[in-house]
Structures are given as C-alpha cells and as structure tokens.
Amino acid sequence: MVPLARITVPVSRTILLTLSLCSLAQAKEVGLRTGNAHVVVVTSTPTQGLEEGIPRTSTYARGVALDIDGRWDESYQVFRKARREFEQQLKRRPRWEKMIRGWIAKAEFQTDQSRRLRYRPYYRYSLSSYVNLTQTTAKHNKWLAIRAFTGQSVRKLRDEILDEYSRILRRSAYNEAPLILRAAFLHELGRHDEGRREFAKVRDPNKTWLAKEVAYYHTAAGETDQAFKYLERAVRYRSSDRRYILRANDFDRLRSDSRFQKLVGSP
Numbered sequence: 001m002v003p004l005a006r007i008t009v010p011v012s013r014t015i016l017l018t019l020s021l022c023s024l025a026q027a028k029e030v031g032l033r034t035g036n037a038h039v040v041v042v043t044s045t046p047t048q049g050l051e052e053g054i055p056r057t058s059t060y061a062r063g064v065a066l067d068i069d070g071r072w073d074e075s076y077q078v079f080r081k082a083r084r085e086f087e088q089q090l091k092r093r094p095r096w097e098k099m100i101r102g103w104i105a106k107a108e109f110q111t112d113q114s115r116r117l118r119y120r121p122y123y124r125y126s127l128s129s130y131v132n133l134t135q136t137t138a139k140h141n142k143w144l145a146i147r148a149f150t151g152q153s154v155r156k157l158r159d160e161i162l163d164e165y166s167r168i169l170r171r172s173a174y175n176e177a178p179l180i181l182r183a184a185f186l187h188e189l190g191r192h193d194e195g196r197r198e199f200a201k202v203r204d205p206n207k208t209w210l211a212k213e214v215a216y217y218h219t220a221a222g223e224t225d226q227a228f229k230y231l232e233r234a235v236r237y238r239s240s241d242r243r244y245i246l247r248a249n250d251f252d253r254l255r256s257d258s259r260f261q262k263l264v265g266s267p
Contacts, residue, residue: 048252049148050102050267059085060107064149067114067142070157076114083107101267109247110145113138132171133178136164140185144249153189161185176202180213184250187220195221208237216250227251228259235263 054060060082066075086103093100116138143157165182168175183198199205199221205214215230231251234241245251246264254260 048255049145049249050106050247051145051149052102053099054103054106054149058082060103060110061149063107063110063114064146067110067146068150068154068157072114072117076111076118079107079111079114083111098266105247105267106145109141113141113145117142132164132168133175136161136168136178137181139164140181141248141250144188144252148249148252158189176204176207176210177213180205180210180217184213184217184220187217187222192221208233211237212241212245219251219253222253224254224257227254228257228263231260232263 051060059078063075063078063082066072066078083104086100086107090097090100090104116135139157139161143154143161146152146154146157162182162185165178165185168178169182172178179198179202183195183202186192186195186198195217199217202210205217211230211234215227215234218224218227218230231245231254234245242264246267251260251264
C-alpha cells in the first residue's frame with residue numbers, strides 16, 4: 001500500500017484575523033482527495049483573490065486538487081460543475097452576491113485554463129511560439145491559483161513553467177512577452193535579482209501591446225505605482241483585457257487598492 005503524503009500549510013494569526021464570519025468555519029484542516037494515493041491538506045483561506053470565502057470542501061477545492069496533480073481534463077469538468085454550483089448559491093444567498101459573483105468568475109477562469117491544457121498532448125511538438133506560450137501561461141495561471149487557494153507552491157509545476165518559458169525564448173528570441181512573464185514569475189518565487197536581470201533584457205517595455213504583461217511584472221515585483229501605470233494603459237488599449245485582469249491572480253496584490261476597482265470594476 002502506498003503511504004499517504006501529507007502537505008500541511010499553517011494558518012497565520014494575520015490570516016485568521018482577516019477571515020470573514022462565513023469562512024471561519026472552513027479554516028480548520030481539510031484533506032482534499034485527488035483520487036491518487038495522497039491527500040493535499042489545506043489549512044488557510046485566501047484573503048486577496050476572488051477565491052476568498054470559497055469553502056475548503058467545495059467542488060472548486062476538488063478542482064484545485066486535480067490541478068496539483070496536473071489532471072487538466074478532469075479539472076476542466078470539475079470547475080464547470082463548481083461554476084454551476086456557485087450559480088445555484090447565488091440564487092439562494094442574494095446577500096452574498098458580490099462574493100459569489102467573484103467565485104463564479106474564478107471558476108470560469110479556471111475552466112478556461114484547464115481547457116487550454118487538456119489539449120496539450122496534441123500540441124506537444126508544435127513549433128508555434130503562440131501555441132506554446134498560450135499553454136505555458138495557462139500553467140503559470142494554474143500555479144498562481146493553486147498558491148492563492150492552498151498557500152503552497154507546487155515544485156513540479158514551477159519547474160515546468162520555468163523550463164517552458166526558456167524553451168520558448170530559445171525558439172523565438174524576439175518574442176518579449178514570455179521574457180516579461182518569466183521575469184515576473186521569478187519575482188513570484190522570491191528570486192528578485194534574477195527577475196530584474198531578465199526584465200532588463202526587454203528592449204522596449206513601453207510597447208502598447210505589452211502593457212498587461214508589464215503591469216503584471218511590476219505587480220509581482222512589488223512596484224505598485226508602476227503596475228497601475230501600465231494597467232491603465234492595458235485597459236485603455238484593449239478593453240477585453242479587463243476581463244482577464246479581473247479574473248486572474250496576476251493582480252491580487254492590487255485588489256485592495258481603490259485604483260484597481262476604478263480601472264477594472266468588480267465581477
């Protein structure tokens with residue numbers, strides 16, 4: 001019999017103080033079974049992203065556990081189910097409308113990312129830098145969403161993301177988007193000097209079509225004013241980016257700033 005692997009994330013006093021009444025009951029240790037011979041244990045609740053308040057034993061939580069295993073096809077189905085369940089909760093709990101609309105938006109986003117990744121085997125040998133970047137950024141988004149919900153960094157997924165960004169850059173040295181995203185990801189990992197060195201290689205970060213990526217870079221680097229400068233530019237240049245910015249975890253650090261809601265709005 002294969003022994004159970006147990007990953008425990010401690011609850012900090014700060015997290016406990018910020019929990020809403022509706023989520024305090026969920027702050028206890030909860031095991032998320034993925035169907036394999038291990039259990040992911042979650043002991044905290046997110047306090048920044050749209051995930052805030054999602055129950056630890058929910059269908060959404062099962063989807064996150066599947067993402068940790070890289071089981072994208074299954075997580076696609078589970079996140080679709082989670083969205084439907086949240087929509088039902090919205091009807092039953094109108095007082096929680098704002099929060100639950102955020103949950104629905106997050107489940108939609110997770111479904112989109114799983115959809116990109118569930119077809120990954122068909123594109124494994126693709127030479128298209130666009131296809132490869134689309135799928136690598138989906139993994140990047142999954143890593144951020146897992147960390148936001150569980151507090152843990154998935155090492156295998158982290159290493160794949162770094163390796164794939166490097167591979168894309170070797171094939172397409174003039175594509176600056178993956179360079180910016182890789183630099184931002186290094187900041188997410190606390191490797192700030194490396195992140196700054198990578199970003200210094202970007203020839204012209206002021207290109208309009210790179211505004212969203214540069215805004216994310218500055219967010220990950222903790223440079224809030226610069227992040228909002230480029231975020232405003234991104235929303236003005238391509239209004240469709242607003243939906244991505246709202247649902248992704250890229251900008252969670254900015255959500256508590258009044259400027260974020262003015263620029264992006266709410267679910």
